[in-house]
Amino acid sequence: MSNPVTVQVVTRTEYEQLLERGYAGALSALTEDRVSADWRDRFPDWRARNWVYTDTAGDGVLRLAPLNVTRQRRAAA
Template sequence: MPDTHPDTLTRTDYDRLEHLGMAGAVTAFTDTTTVDRWRDLFPGWKARHWAYGDTDGVLRLAPVNVARRSADRAAA
């Protein structure tokens, strides 16, 4: 059975990926087909962010959750 929990990025990691054009807000999508599918496949997804992930040597578009800044600072 596939994993239904999206990756969670720290705010710092998300900001870095966003700066590189490898992450962003779902509002950037002009077609909601992908977002609707992700909502069905990943019930734990907050439906706000996406990022390219490298799971097997290939960059793939995927839903991600982003941790709050306070949790990000606590981890540092």
């Protein structure tokens, strides 16, 4: 197994913006099980719920990657 890589984390608001633009989505939208199996091995901190298209290499090419969305905190009463 290769070294674990960190998973990108965004807020719920950021995720919803990415979702509206088609740059992110739920894991169930991916039809290839090998992708999620590979990500589970490579990204142990991934919650296995969401993905994103992102320019991880900085070369302007969007690549599919795992994504964690932060949990919303309830406001104190």
